[in-house]
Amino acid sequence: MTITIGVDIGGSHITSAAVDITTSEIISGTYYRGPVNSKASKDLIFKDWARVINKTLNSINSNETIGIGFAMPGPFQYKIGKAMFEKNDKYESLYQVSVVNELIHYLDHKKVELRFLNDASSFGLGGKLTNEFKENSRVVAITIGTGFGAAFLKDNFPIADDDLVPQGGCLWDKNYKKGIADDYFSTRWFIARYSLLSGKEGINGVKDIVNFNNEYTHQVFQEFSNNLAEFMLPYLLDFNTDLLLIGGNITRSHQLFLPMVIDLWNKQGFKIPVRIIQKSEEANLIGASYLFNETFWETIKDELPAL
Structure with a gap:
């Protein structure tokens, strides 16, 4: 198959599009996005997902079997398609639900895989495939937004079980300061830290903090820069990284932290190309659709993390 569908599952939305996997390009007229209540029942969640996916399915109008690749947050059993969301405030009604077996009943097109x-x-793979980075063999990709995501790619293949990468190929759960990395590299850290420094309550997100543009804004971003530079450097060195990709909602404010991070690394003698992927959702879709590159799939399917 040359046309597959990529789906990005977010905490409050779903995005779907058909992708030409020979060119890694989204096909015009097939991109749809819709809201999802991740705290709803299983039935309502699947209806929200299917509402968007069906629009893409109907836009390509194919009678052949259609591959649908999902960029899915964890915890999830990726090889068998079972959700393991528990105590993480989203999609908990899908706990131990086989998405691969049950979602199909909500789709208009039944000949799907x-x-x-x-x-x-998915983000790291899609970001690498669609830009000028094809020659970079060791890529670390991080997403900074509601949570902190990370992936280590070697020659386009995600690496999770290797001495050169952290356990599970993840960073969100690694110890940092008084907690774990996700506590410090996420929207909730910005809100909590700004509120503590300024005494201001009712902050909705990082965009509010940027718009305040005051001494507390600059202090928060300075601290974030110091933390990110300190935390990431050992992992980048261990992996012998030759490219760092960054995405997620907080990267919309990259001018307030990325120059400081790069400067801190340069002062320690570490230089690496860093690129912002502005269209993170599109990268997720393209990366997920690449699951139907059969060479890629046969290589990684038995290496996919259980959670």
Whole structure:
């Protein structure tokens, strides 16, 4: 198959599009996005997902079997397509539900095959495939937004079980300061830290903090820069990284932290190309659709993390 569908599952939305996997390009007229209530029942969640996916399915109007690749957050059993969301405030009604077996009942097109990849891995793969980075063999991709995602790619393949990468190929759960990385590299850290420094409550997100443009804004971004530079450097060195890709909602404010991060690394003698992927969702879709590159799939399917 040359046309597959990529789906990006977010905490509050779903995005779907058909992708030409020979060119890694989204096909015009097939891109759809819609809201999802991740705290709803299984039935309502699947209806929200199917509402968007069906629009893409109907836009390509094919009688052949259609591959649908999902960029899916964890915890998830990616090889068998079972959700393991528990105590993480989203999609908990899907706990131990086989998405691969049950979602098909909500789709208009029944001749489909579903495959799943971690959303951070999808982002890194899609970001690399669609830009000028094809010559870079060791790529680390991170997403900074509601949570902190990471992927380690070697020659386009996600690496999770290797001495050169952290356990599970993830960073969100690694110890940092008084907690874990996700506590420090996420929207909730920005809100909590700004509120503590300024005494201001009712902050909705990082965009509010940027718009305040005051001394507390600059202090928060300075601290974030110091933390990110300190935390990431050992992992980048261990992997012998030759490219760092960054995506996620917080990268819309990259001018307030990325120059400081790069400067801190340069002062320690570490230089690496860093690129912002502005269209993170599109990268997720393209990366997820690549699950139907059969060479790629046969290589990674038995290496996919259980959670």
